[in-house]
Amino acid sequence: MTILAKHAGYRQAYDALLAHGVDPLNVQFDSVLSPTEGVLNGQTTILLGTNNYLGLTFDPDCIEKAVQATREQGTGTTGSRVANGTYNGHTELEKAVADFYGRKHAMVFSTGYQANLGVLSTLVGRGDHLMLDADSHASIYDGSRLGMAEVIRFRHNNPDDLYKRLRRLEGVPGDRMIVVEGIYSMLGDTAPLKEFAAVKRETGAYLLVDEAHSLGVLGETGRGLAEAEGVEGDVDFIVGTFSKSLGSVGGFCVSDAADFDIMRIVCRPYMFTASLPPGVVASTIEALKKLRAEPALRASLMRNAKRLYDGLSAMGFQTGPEANPIVAVTMPDQETAVVFWKLLLESGLYLNLALPPATPTNACLLRTSVSAAHTTQQIDRALDIFADVGRRLGFLPSDRRRAAGAL
Amino acid sequence: MTPSMRNEISTIFEQVLGRPVSITDDTDIVEDLGMDSLGVMNFVMAIEDFYDLSIPLDRVAQIQTVADLIRAVEDLKIGNAA
Ligand SMILES: Cc1ncc(COP(=O)(O)O)c(C=O)c1O
Numbered sequence: 224m225t226i227l228a229k230h231a232g233y234r235q236a237y238d239a240l241l242a243h244g245v246d247p248l249n250v251q252f253d254s255v256l257s258p259t260e261g262v263l264n265g266q267t268t269i270l271l272g273t274n275n276y277l278g279l280t281f282d283p284d285c286i287e288k289a290v291q292a293t294r295e296q297g298t299g300t301t302g303s304r305v306a307n308g309t310y311n312g313h314t315e316l317e318k319a320v321a322d323f324y325g326r327k328h329a330m331v332f333s334t335g336y337q338a339n340l341g342v343l344s345t346l347v348g349r350g351d352h353l354m355l356d357a358d359s360h361a362s363i364y365d366g367s368r369l370g371m372a373e374v375i376r377f378r379h380n381n382p383d384d385l386y387k388r389l390r391r392l393e394g395v396p397g398d399r400m401i402v403v404e405g406i407y408s409m410l411g412d413t414a415p416l417k418e419f420a421a422v423k424r425e426t427g428a429y430l431l432v433d434e435a436h437s438l439g440v441l442g443e444t445g446r447g448l449a450e451a452e453g454v455e456g457d458v459d460f461i462v463g464t465f466s467k468s469l470g471s472v473g474g475f476c477v478s479d480a481a482d483f484d485i486m487r488i489v490c491r492p493y494m495f496t497a498s499l500p501p502g503v504v505a506s507t508i509e510a511l512k513k514l515r516a517e518p519a520l521r522a523s524l525m526r527n528a529k530r531l532y533d534g535l536s537a538m539g540f541q542t543g544p545e546a547n548p549i550v551a552v553t554m555p556d557q558e559t560a561v562v563f564w565k566l567l568l569e570s571g572l573y574l575n576l577a578l579p580p581a582t583p584t585n586a587c588l589l590r591t592s593v594s595a596a597h598t599t600q601q602i603d604r605a606l607d608i609f610a611d612v613g614r615r616l617g618f619l620p621s622d623r624r625r626a627a628g629a630l
Numbered sequence: 631m632t633p634s635m636r637n638e639i640s641t642i643f644e645q646v647l648g649r650p651v652s653i654t655d656d657t658d659i660v661e662d663l664g665m666d667s668l669g670v671m672n673f674v675m676a677i678e679d680f681y682d683l684s685i686p687l688d689r690v691a692q693i694q695t696v697a698d699l700i701r702a703v704e705d706l707k708i709g710n711a712a
Contacts, residue, residue: 357671367687374687378675388684585668 240578245565247576257281258470258596263573269601271531271591272574276548277439277520278596279470279513285506292505299500305488307497312504319511320475324446324461328483331475333496335435335464336362338474341492342431342462343402344370350397354385354428356414358407358583363433369492372400379407379583382418389426399428405437405448409582409590411549413441416448420457431460439468439514440548445521465503469510473499524548524595527602531593534606539619551577552589552609559616560587566612572605635700642680646673655697683707 240247253262258278261268279285292312300307313331321329332338343366347353351372355363358379367374378384380403389399401423403414416432423430434447442450445468449458459480465473476486487493499507514520525548532546541553554560557578564576567589575590582588593602613619636653643651643663651663659665665673670690677699678684683706685693693699 357675375684376671376687391682391684580667585666 240561243561243565245561245568247561247564247578250568250573258594259598259601261573263568266571268568268571268573269597269605270573271593271597271605273594274436274467274592275470275594275596276436276468276524276592277470277510277514278594279468279510282470282510282513284513285470285509288509289502289506293500293502296501298502300498302497303494304498305494309498310501310504312501312508313498316499316504316508317475319508321477323511323515324477325455326461326477327479327481329475329477330483330486330490330493331473331499332493333473333499335462335466335474336365337492337496338462338464338476339363339366339433340369341366341486341490342460342476343367343400344492345486345490346429346431346460347372347398347400352392352395352397352399354388354399354401356380356403358409359402360404360408360433360435363402363404367402373397380412380414382415382422385419386422386426389422389428399426401428401430403430403432405432405434405441406547406549407583408436408549409577409586409588410543410551411436411547412544413437413448413547416452416454416458420452420454423457429459430457431462432458434461434463436467436549438463439521440524445514445518465507465510468514469507471503471507471510473503473507520595524593527595527597527599528593530599530602531591531605534602535609538606538610538613540609540613548593550591550593551586552591554587554589555618557587559618560589563612563616564589566615567608570608570612572608635703636696638680639677639696639699642676643673646676653696655695655700657696658694659696659699660694677703681707 253265255261258275258280259270261270296310300310304313317329317331321327332341339362343353343363347370349371353367353372353374355367355374355376356379357376375388377388385401392399401419403419406413420430432449437447439445441448444450449455449461460476460478462476463474465471528548528550529546532542532550535550535552536542543551554563560576560578567574577588577590579585610619640651640653643653646669647663657663659670674685674690681703685702685706689702693702
């Protein structure tokens with residue numbers, strides 16, 4: 224018995240997973256070859272679960288900028304911007320992000336996780352009310368606990384439930400902040416943002432959207448769900464990450480709030496952690512340029528997403544509600560999910576095994592994320608592997624084939 | 631607790647769990663009723679609907695027994711009326 228004995232319940236559940244001869248939470252890659260391929264146990268494997276939406280991690284220009292900046296400015300900043308100062312790159316990146324969103328202000332954080340910790344603990348405080356979607360990402364829940372606001376959870380993607388809860392607060396002092404996500408990371412479903420915006424307007428609340436999985440993915444110019452839904456004017460704060468579509472690491476928040484810059488001296492997850500290294504900043508700036516200059520990337524991404532989604536749906540797999548770059552297949556139970564996942568991996572296909580309590584409605588999911596860099600052949604190969612494993616496990620309802628795209 | 635509130639809560643438990651339960655003040659919601667975190671969330675939301683209130687997450691975290699739950703609901707109802 225050690226001090227960690229309190230986690231015995233998790234240990235037990237984890238051991239049960241390991242008993243299958245797999246460790247889905249700690250997959251060891253021998254190497255990563257490209258945005259879409261890695262080597263696992265000596266076998267070249269298709270990467271279909273790495274959130275590399277635009278496939279920019281090996282972009283030659285992004286790499287070149289990172290190398291150049293590292294040579295010129297060093298490997299790290301060795302401290303926070305409050306202590307060690309702001310580099311030109313930090314300012315340039317913030318300007319680029321603000322310009323992309325057409326907002327007055329942008330603030331960059333060392334990760335998207337920290338961006339949520341930072342803004343959620345600073346924008347609202349004691350006596351305020353933070354309204355969270357029940358399926359919010361861990362960083363949103365953790366951010367809500369870092370601050371002093373009262374936290375109320377509403378039913379996932381349910382504007383009526385949110386409205387009811389805001390109405391209960393009528394006459395109670397304090398600001399209200401609604402927090403939703405563009406694309407939800409487990410099932411790939413989007414928020415009904417027009418309806419949330421209407422609730423926000425009617426109740427005088429503020430609205431924050433985390434576009435972590437929708438930046439570079441949704442919207443005419445890739446700004447995300449708010450752009451796609453035409454409600455950017457109603458969104459007061461957008462949070463996002465550089466770690467997915469932009470292929471680096473870091474987080475941000477943009478806003479038009481006049482006094483936004485006060486955050487730089489009160490927001491602890493910004494102030495008390497090292498700032499992004501020059502190489503990361505430089506590749507991110509370049510990746511954002513690519514995102515803006517090459518809408519074809521988004522078109523390829525969506526084509527691949529639809530091909531995978533339609534293919535899996537047509538085979539009879541239970542997929543999520545929308546054909547987005549996150550395609551999740553719901554498995555009947557944990558046992559099947561683990562075995563299925565293991566066989567996929569052995570067949571050269573890597574994706575995420577997502578199990579309760581990390582999933583909504585306690586579903587056991589095979590979670591894929593598609594990239595613009597996947598070739599049609601890779602998507603088709605992934606579909607073949609799914610079909611093969613489904614047949615081997617004898618539960619593919621292949622005779623109930625639906626026409627591709629019928630759903 | 632008032633008998634009526636005990637009955638109401640017991641009915642909500644049964645709706646969420648889909649089986650009969652018998653509860654007392656000391657019933658531990660997670661341990662005795664075998665609820666997982668999703669079950670607790672659904673149960674809390676059903677309670678919130680029924681009593682027309684929202685239980686803030688820090689309050690939810692303090693609720694272990696049925697008595698804790700009743701106290702939270704009563705406090706919040708008084709708070710709303712004030
Ligand atoms: C909705 C959401 N917000 C924030 C994050 C955190 O992003 P980062 O990887 O930059 O910490 C993630 C991804 O993990 C996410 O899915």
